Amino acid sequence: MKAVIAGGGIGGLTAAICLVKAGWEVTVFEQAPEISEIGAGIQISPNGVKILEQLGVMPELENTLFEPEAIELRIGASGREVFYLPLKGVAEKRWGARYIQIHRADLMNGLLAVLNQLQAGVVKTGKTVVGYVKTQQGVQVNLLDGERVEVDLLVGADGVRSNIRSQMLGPEQPRFTGNVAWRSVVPIEKLNGHVPPPTGCIWAGAGRHAVTTRIRGGSMVNFVGIVEQNDWREESWKLEGSKEDALRDFGDWNPVLRIIIQESDVLYRWALFDRVPLEKWSDGPVILLGDAAHPMLPSLAQGAVQSIEDAYVLAQELGKVDDIAQACDNYFAERIRRTSRIQKGAAANVSMFHRRNIVSQLLTYGPMNLASRLAPRFLHRRNDWLFGKEFN
Ligand SMILES: Cc1cc2nc3c(=O)[nH]c(=O)nc-3n(C[C@H](O)[C@H](O)[C@H](O)COP(=O)(O)OP(=O)(O)OC[C@H]3O[C@@H](n4cnc5c(N)ncnc54)[C@H](O)[C@@H]3O)c2cc1C
Missing domain, CATH: 3.50.50.60 (FAD/NAD(P)-binding domain)
Structure with a gap:
């Protein structure tokens, strides 16, 4: 066939x-003239890793993947923690595989390597x-x-x-979602000690949020910033934005985010669509x-x-x-x-990440914080349907 x-x-x-x-x-x-991916990170949850394991792709990724300690939500300005969902040591036992962060190009190279081992010349660019x-x-x-x-x-x-x-x-x-994303990648040694935690860290605030992750074995930080904005609909992974604009969006947040932006060589910006x-x-x-x-x-x-x-x-x-x-x-x-x-x-x-006023923030994040501290297993259970899906 x-x-x-x-x-x-x-x-x-x-x-x-x-x-x-x-x-x-x-x-x-x-x-495209060649198989490639943009210079950015991606998170693959256990439901995806289980399949990559079955397909024999994971050995190709071991040298460059990063296994985060947790997924956590923090207030963007203060850095105060809202919830902390431990992953390392938990994900494999509970959901059958690790949760990983990786450079997109490393994932693509791993997939291509396995495909070429199975049968050469499948991809025509x-x-x-x-x-x-x-x-x-x-x-x-x-x-x-x-x-x-x-x-x-x-x-x-x-x-x-x-x-x-x-x-x-x-x-x-596709439908413009009213959100525009920033992205950049910065080597950790450029951050002068202001290093984001070794987690999938979501930084939340009024009308915007950011996510910091690690790639290339943990040696680089990947930054994504998502901002509600209705007047900008450019959709190109390769369109550069200005540092001043990114600082306008996140410069008054936690210094960890400000320094990532300041130390970024290039910040890309693109509009987000869905259906x-x-x-x-x-x-x-x-x-x-x-x-x-x-x-x-x-x-x-x-x-x-x-x-x-x-x-x-x-x-x-x-x-x-x-x-x-x-x-x-x-x-x-x-x-x-x-x-x-x-x-x-x-x-x-x-x-949920973009709650605009203090009352709605308290009403949303307060119960989450309580659950995270008093009933951490509840947070794990909430993700069972997503991460725990079995593929036989
Ligand atoms: C900021 C951001 C962060 C994200 N983070 C994550 C994450 O952490 N984890 C996660 O799981 N997902 C994440 N995603 C989503 C993820 O990037 C996409 O869902 C995923 O890349 C979709 O893969 P795809 O192969 O379906 O499509 P694409 O990656 O869009 O690939 C489509 C391919 O088809 C080619 N193509 C298009 N038209 C044609 C044509 N007519 N003929 C031949 N070739 C064609 C394109 O060149 C491209 O190579 C993120 C997305 C964004 C924007």
């Missing part, structure tokens, strides 16, 4: 590994998929350069502005996964993890029945409730 995957991001490469392992002949068409035509035998995939490829299955892993999604469901653009859950992800043997199917705000750190889950479940469903269209329907039925809940949860987290 032959499959084309449109898009060589985290979702597309994971899908390629899963399908090649299941015996499919796979081609990944990636529009500089190839843009523009659309498809369903045929009696399967599906014809159309490329920008005029190439046509006949396969049994087309996977649209082509991101938030997916061409495959547009053809399947219409040209509606409401789609009514379907498939059209016969054409199926969506990852951000093409369910783009979400980054505030649950699940977008990439869900694309990894999608890839694994899709391959499983394809292995269960002979009819590809039926398998695609079954995959949608298996995934839609979970990914919709996560999309909603990510949006809810943003408003």
Whole structure:
């Protein structure tokens, strides 16, 4: 059986590994001239790490990953702790795998290394998929350069502005969420002792929040700052912002954040988009996964993890029945409730982190603080449905 995957991001490469392992002949068409990722970190929770372990990717990541002590929420200005959810030593026992932070490029290199070990030459770069035509035998995939490829299955892993999604469901653009993100990466030795904690640390405040994590074995700090702002909708991972603007957003917060911004060589800035859950992800043997199917705000750190889950479940469903269209329907039925809940949860987290006045902050963060101190297991239990999902 032959499959084309449109898009060589985290979702597309994971899908390629899963399908090649299941015996499919796979081609990944990636529009960029080479497979690459932006210079930023990403968190992969235990539900994603479990799959990366099964696929044999984790050994490729061991040298560069960072295992945070906890996820914590702090008040952005004072740095006072709201809650602390221990992870190290807990995640593996409770949810079956570690919680990790890693440079995106290191994750992509790990996925590519495993894919190349399984089968060389799967990924074709500089190839843009523009659309498809369903045929009696399967599906014809159309490329920008005029190439046509006949396969049994087309996977649209082509991101938030997916061409495959547009053809399947219409040209509606993704929804601007009213939030703009800053990002930068700084070596720890540049921070003059003002180093953020070795955790996934969320810094919350009125209309904005920041997240600090570690990458490259803990030697670098990754900073993401998310600010409510309605008048800026540029969406490019490579657009630089000014240090002055970033300091206007976070300069009066805890010095840890101010110094990260001051010591950043480059600060990138881009607008955040999502979609409401789609009514379907498939059209016969054409199926969506990852951000093409369910783009979400980054505030649950699940977008990439869900694309990894999608890839694994899709391959499983394809292995269960002979009819590809039926398998695609079954995959949608298996995934839609979970990914919709996560999309909603990510949006809810943003408003929870952005509480504007002292009363709503107290009403939200007070009970969290109590629970964290008096009933820490309650916080772990609240994450069981997300991190504890089993994949057999
Ligand atoms: C600030 C921020 C922080 C985040 N942090 C986390 C986190 O900690 N944990 C987490 O799990 N997620 C996180 N995410 C979300 C995560 O980055 C995305 O959900 C994930 O990258 C989606 O992967 P994907 O493979 O579906 O899509 P993409 O990464 O968008 O990949 C799509 C690929 O398809 C290619 N492509 C597009 N169109 C075509 C075409 N027509 N033909 C061929 N190729 C095409 C693109 O070039 C790209 O390579 C974060 C997101 C943001 C914005």
